[in-house]
Amino acid sequence: MSGKQQFDDAVVINGAMNVFWQKGFAAASIDDLTAAMGLSRSSLYKRFGDKEGLFHEVLATYNSRVLHRMGLVKAETRRQEIEALLLDFVTNTHGSQKPSGCMLVRACAEITELPPRGKAVALDGTERQRAILRGILNAAVANGELRSSADVEALAWHFLGVLQAIMNLPQIGATASDLRRMVVSAMLAWPQAI
Amino acid sequence: MSGKQQFDDAVVINGAMNVFWQKGFAAASIDDLTAAMGLSRSSLYKRFGDKEGLFHEVLATYNSRVLHRMGLVKAETRRQEIEALLLDFVTNTHGSQKPSGCMLVRACAEITELPPRGKAVALDGTERQRAILRGILNAAVANGELRSSADVEALAWHFLGVLQAIMNLPQIGATASDLRRMVVSAMLAWPQAI
């Protein structure tokens, strides 16, 4: 007997990710997906159950990559850490071979139409992004880099909004230079005085 | 002979707007639209040609309403004008009977899949929103409220990003209070010194 799966999970998930990334959930057809995954219809359903199961696994993978990337950023000050995090997504979004925009932001745009598990993983992803930002801000308060009266929740929402803008605005004409200068403006929201 | 249309354009467009607003372009079916418009399939096609023609007209109407609302805001200083504009969309988005989110932002999320005319009117809408913001900022420079070295383009992108965040973040859990406090943070991007 020989029981091993002959295709690579990471490869087929990557293929499906490109499709969902560009088309969203509803508009991505099974034929689109099989073509991009290099996998037969039968194997897709055997491995992932149905379209929603595939979407769930793909978006979870996408989320973990983005969150991992966010966690990698380190800098001397928390302020520089947030700024570096934002700028990282400017440069790594522009000029990539990947689809434009952000799969997670796109999923949130159609969140009311997503099936339950898809909706859950989308909400979880944004919640964890915000948790990372909140964590940095709280560390800054503990550090003394930020006065304790600072509105950490509001700042976390602000920087999450900026992050999503960085992903979205290129689709409506923003250049990398536009975004980098936008980040400079957005960082002014960081309270100056201690 | 009697040549007048017996239904009200504004009414049927409003009905279609609610559907496109909530479901986007692709996921909105003709049956969804006719039901919400109170119009027969035949009349829809006679009046609007096809689904794309209807979408085009609906989004154009939506855009003109949003732009009109943006143009109404007046305040003593340009800074207060921007802030009032942002806060206006916080309160008028929350607690409304209208669908959540923003039809235009949603259209931009699926912009790569939109038919040509739909894509064009979506890009035009965001461009004109940004033009309004840029106009206020340029007026501030002319006024002396903003130093002439200020990066007006970057600030316009920034506030457009905040505006879109105000429309989107409620769908992932942001409350009206969160958004109002976020606006306070975002407004700090306005350069302080003259």
Add this chain to the structure above:
DNA sequence: CTTATGTTGGAACGATCGGTTCAAGATTGT
């Protein structure tokens, strides 16, 4: 009333959708 136009509901079109099934071929361990 007659005539012209607006409107309707339903039937029908071909196409595509997500999902299931199955027989044939490819692969791997023993």
Add this chain to the structure above:
DNA sequence: ACAATCTTGAACCGATCGTTCCAACATAAG
């Protein structure tokens, strides 16, 4: 070689999609 498993391609299902067409009805001007 054998046997077990993976994979494939294609056929097929019922449902829905956007779109077209048409006969029946409503409306209003002449």
